[in-house]
Amino acid sequence: MDLCVINCLAILYFFVNINPLNFILYVSIGWIILSTFSKFYEVYRYTREVFILNLIFRQSILFFLVIFAYFGYHADLKIKPITVFKYVSFSFLLITIFKFAMYYLLQKYRSSFGGNFRITVIIGRNKQTLALESLFNNNPEYGYTHKNTFCLKNGTELGNIFEYIVSENVDEIYCSITELSNEQLLKVIDFADNNLKVVKFLPDNKEIYSKKLKYEYYDYIPILTLRNIPLEDSINLLIKRVFDILFSSAVIIFLLSWLTPIIAILIKLESKGPVFFKQSRNGFNYKEFDCYKFRSMTPNKNAHLHQATRGDHRITKVGRFIRKTSIDELPQFFNVLFGDMSVVGPRPHMVSHTNMYAKRIDKFMVRHFVKPGITGLAQVRGFRGEIETDKDIIGRVKYDIFYIENWSLFLDIKIIVQTFVNAVRGEDKAY
Structure with missing residues (x-):
């Protein structure tokens, strides 16, 4: 405008x-x-x-x-x-x-x-938190629906608070530092990360200032945010979306327009079944979407449950080539154009695997604060393909969180260039 x-x-x-x-x-x-x-x-x-x-x-x-x-x-x-x-x-x-x-x-x-609202709870009851509660309740134009303020001094357990947060679909958790021990703080942070909740702190303890936190004011009340995500900034989000549209459009027009018929003929000549393989995956804010690939396996019932493994008998001859060169991933540029994915971001997993890792791997859910990508920092650092041990997924989560907290357009371009170089050289886990 x-x-x-x-x-x-x-x-x-x-x-x-x-x-x-x-x-x-x-x-x-x-x-x-x-x-x-x-x-x-x-x-x-x-x-x-x-x-x-x-x-x-x-x-x-x-x-x-x-x-x-x-x-x-x-x-x-x-x-x-x-x-x-x-x-x-x-x-x-x-x-x-x-x-x-x-x-x-x-x-x-x-x-x-009542539109464009965020559901909130506050953990800890004191002068600061009551002032924040009053701000939420007396200023509906801010768009906050405050559900509850919990007092830990009267014996309320964190576990009960966490159950309440999940049942009420709370979006943001505000914590008074003086009301929580270090152990309780860690529990709140881990819960928020693993359940895709935003956690913020009221800074009434000097120790919290030693951390790299985002400092904001709600009216005259100071608020600290634990994780600063660059892609929550509207300008950064616009830059990334414009880049995604331009890049995906270029790939679709100049590459997929002529490559798709060739790949389709090769796939059809070798085995019966569709040219494209569609699979539900979890994306931004944990929402499911249909992720597209060129079909590289013979049609089978276990495709949505089991990852491809080394020497997997389900993979066709054409499939082995397009997987080795990552050509099978190219239809995902349509996902990028439609807005379900980004060119660069955390790689999406099968829904069954996402549910499993969310329970087993700490902070796995943090990956869903941004759109998933066709390639990502974890992939160019060696954590792509089959997950053989928990070490593989832990390494992937570590790099994905680093990417989310340190995003820049330059980093995206660097990852894209490295992905292309890796595809030309060939990768051991590209099977």
């Missing part, structure tokens, strides 16, 4: 004097870069209006300098400074109106219709 405003007004103000394509490209790239570094779109449900005004003011000053720099460089265009000033001022007047309209419409949607 903002890009539409600044580009449409640019055409209105400068169309006669400038090359519109060059200017639109310049102003759009400039806006995106400025927005990223100024964190212009980091507005959350608990963000105050004064902070939004501060973001708008800071963005307007930076944008003003960028526009003046353009016309300073192109002095031959003879654009008057007052024209530039009017353009920037009117642009930010409209942007401010749209930004606050969206802000208040979302608040109205939450308070009047």
Whole structure:
């Protein structure tokens, strides 16, 4: 919406004097870069209006300098400074109106219709937690539905709290540090990780500041978040999605368009059955989706239960080749285009295996905080293919969590390049 405003007004103000394509490209790239570094779109449900005004003011000053720099460089265009000033001022007047309209419409949607809400509980009862409870209950426009505040001093067991959280489908857990021992803190963290819950802390203990945590304010109440996930940022999410769409579209158009008929003929010549193999897997937020591959095995009842093993008799001759070269994974670019997967991310497992590892492997569920990928950091570090021991899945989870907490577009590109290099060289576990 903002890009539409600044580009449409640019055409209105400068169309006669400038090359519109060059200017639109310049102003759009400039806006995106400025927005990223100024964190212009980091507005959350608990963000105050004064902070939004501060973001708008800071963005307007930076944008003003960028526009003046353009016309300073192109002095031959003879654009008057007052024209530039009017353009920037009117642009930010409209942007401010749209930004606050969206802000208040979302608040109205939450308070009047109960949409876009998060279910919360608080562990620990003291002055800080009661203030937070009051904030949740008295500000429905923030979109929090507070279920319960638990007091551990009266003998309430963590196990009972965990059962309550699961039964009530709680989204976020808030903990008072002074109310919990170190052992209890670890139990809460492990529970949250293994059950895909967000856990946050009220910082009333100095020891917690020694950790790398995200610090936020809900009104005047300080809140700490244990795990900072870059892909929760709207700008990062947009960048990754645009990259996924462009990359998957390129693969589908320039590779799969002609390769698919060839692979299909080879598969059909060797064995009866469908060309594509469809399998349910768990993706973002643990939701199931249909993952597509080129069929590399003879049709069998155990395909959804057992992984391929070395020397697996189910694998066809064509299947052995396309698995060795990872060609069988290429149809998953349609999953990427449809939004179920990303080019890079934690590899999704069969539903039966996901349920098994969620119970056996600590923090396995953390992988589902982001979309699964066709390739991932764990895969290029040697943890791909068959899981022979718990060490294999533990190593995979370790690298996946590192990727989730340290995502960048550069890291995605690096993983893609390494995946291609590994496919050309050949991998021992690609069978």
